[in-house]
Amino acid sequence: MAQPGLPVEQDALSAHYSQGSPHAYSTNRGGGNSGAPFTNDFIELYNPTDADIDLTGWSVEYFSAKGGSGGKTTLNGSIPAGGNYLIQGGGGDTGEPLPTPDAEGSLNMSGSKGSVKLYDASGAEVDVVGYGAASISEGSPTPSLSNTTSAQRNAAGTDTDDNSADFSTGDPTPKS
Numbered sequence: 001m002a003q004p005g006l007p008v009e010q011d012a013l014s015a016h017y018s019q020g021s022p023h024a025y026s027t028n029r030g031g032g033n034s035g036a037p038f039t040n041d042f043i044e045l046y047n048p049t050d051a052d053i054d055l056t057g058w059s060v061e062y063f064s065a066k067g068g069s070g071g072k073t074t075l076n077g078s079i080p081a082g083g084n085y086l087i088q089g090g091g092g093d094t095g096e097p098l099p100t101p102d103a104e105g106s107l108n109m110s111g112s113k114g115s116v117k118l119y120d121a122s123g124a125e126v127d128v129v130g131y132g133a134a135s136i137s138e139g140s141p142t143p144s145l146s147n148t149t150s151a152q153r154n155a156a157g158t159d160t161d162d163n164s165a166d167f168s169t170g171d172p173t174p175k176s
Helices: none
Strands: 023-028 040-046 059-063 069-074 084-091 114-119 125-131 150-153 167-170
Touching: none
Parallel strands: none
Antiparallel strands: 023 040, 023 150, 040 084, 059 069, 059 114, 114 125, 150 167
8 A cells, every 4th residue: 555645546456656656646538529628638647756767668557437458558758856747648639739748549538437557667556546436446536527627636646545535626737
């Protein structure tokens, strides 16, 4: 389980967090759909440390509300100390382009319910965020999202081991 006060989410079934790991900071589903502000889904990672972190071989995986895998995106490059790393997912015709992403994939995430896991280069689970009626989450999932909302981690990386307490919903604001 996550250490108290450290900014990360983890699935209760596996993985131990190390203070030197990035974590999911915000996610937006429904990109490109009716009313969406951006043409693509996105996942944003945050590095809470004072050193750059090499993400070569790391990956993010999307899961449906029932827990079935919806695919993985492999990451490359690094995330700067105190910085963000933007991962672009699948898209559509509605909305504005995202800021230039650090990684691109084809994950098409549900606008209302599902989960995202972050894995390190060895395949160990580092972080998980469940939203809506997700079967995979830490504690309870965040509230359901829509084409116009995202889940955003509270107060500089709040981690109480409960997605519903650690994230708020709001307007999508990719920072990269």
